[in-house]
Amino acid sequence: MRVRFAPSPTGHLHVGNARTALFNWLLARGHGGTFILRIEDTDIERSTLESERGILADLRWMGLEWDEGPDVGGGHGPYRQSERLELYASHARELIEKRHAYYCFCSAETLEASRKLAMAEGRPPMYPGTCRELDPDESARRVAGGERAVVRFRVPDTGDVMFDDVVRGQVTFGMDVIGDFVLVRSDGRPAYNFAVVIDDALMHVTQVIRGEDHISNTPRQVLLYEAMGMEPPAFAHLSLVLGPDHAPLSKRHGATSVAEFRAKGYLPEALVNYLALIGWSPVAAAAAADLPPDDAGSELLPIDEMARRFSLDRVSHSAGVFDEAKLAWMNRHYMKQAAPERLAHECWTWLAERGWVTERTPDAQQFIASLMPIAAGSVDRLSEVADRVEFVFQWDAAAAAALVAADPGGRRVLEAFADEAAAGPLLDKEAFRAVMGRVKDRTGVKGKALFHPVRVALTAAESGPELDLAVPAIDRAAQLAASAGVRRVVSCHGRATAILNS
């Protein structure tokens, strides 16, 4: 089995394309096949080497290594279409000789006009066939004389083209809706439909897995295979990835590229796992494979396990909406799984942005890693870790106290806390818990509103005389906490959160 992912380097790797790459990779890895990366850079106006590098980097970040490709080589290269021009030219010559293709001298303006007319008359806007019956020798002379021409494929006049789509079943197109399409542009570069066929054939690709937007190109390609006397590969068309409004996912929906999701702080395994779930169900695949039910029930799967379970006939027919909330949930899961050292590494840039860390010394890395358990698993993304650990680096006790002082509920909690705490020593966790329980009962306040004021008071206790407390309740609670010995256990970088916990 040989599959390929063939992006054109005209921008960032879109998550929809990343999903296509992933499905190809999963199929290859699950079946001991070969995964090929081919760069479709025949559009010289838009292709850039920078995009190519970005796409390669994004694929590697996702963990999708390829066996053959522009940078790693392979036995069926080159792997950039711009380096295969001679191959296309020779096949084009052959098709012209066999009368499967012909030169067309029509101008872009003429063609545009006929397209418009066809639309207006309710006909499929396709090539009218103007140059179809030109004398081949005459055409050859005109081309030799320097006249600009494209090479068009001669589509049969009647009949149907059909192919068995692995995910959709049999698809049929009537010849009458397929116009004679361009194989070679007037500047000699191959057009998409021609280049893919030559490449897939020469690279011995056995299954072509690509986006649904290519489904109507497929009959043209099948025709080309037939004309060249070659066996077409199996085709599988994946439905598209949509935005929340059911329009194809685009910039106006927010992040769309792998690079953007990476920059937002998503872990690669989360993105990969999530993407696989749009249009594919590991649960059912597992059932089919007779796996233990509890194991089979989870959507959370490492990439290798997905590869093991992946199969094309379980791929959904309908388009899927990209749901960032679910991605975030998965990311949380993988952040909890990740080693603190790795998280520290991944979060570094965000912490550095705030000036909290500079050099990656072993000590600094170890310290940051020690902070990770506080944050990981309670935030959606790596970029949010900084906010989570902010108190370690900057905690304004006075500002916090002022905020609590302004809140009637907070003051009630502190009054109650001061009363209750005065009843006995507050030296251990159990005693503290008991006091907090009574405060909760007395005030009816719970959750964050209950603990935050107390936390502030404890911080005040730690801060000592340099914090001037204008609010009696806070002051009293703080003094009480200090005298009760709480201060002793208010330690570590955890100023507040880890109180009594350390």
Added chain:
RNA sequence: GUCCCCAUCGUCCAGCGGUCAGGACGCGGCCCUUUCAAGGCCGAGACCCGGGUUCGAUUCCCGGUGGGGACGCCA
């Protein structure tokens, strides 16, 4: 306009003639909790419409509607 594809909770998937239509995310509630989260439990929430076929359709067929894609010297 023409052709092609698609259609189960808000979203992603299960279902492949008889199910109390299942799970996950999200949402609501409760519990737990020394913040926020996380976690646990509970709950609300769907078969696009109309015809067939059948003893019986979410499931099969046809039509409609809706959504998407394609009709380039872009891929």
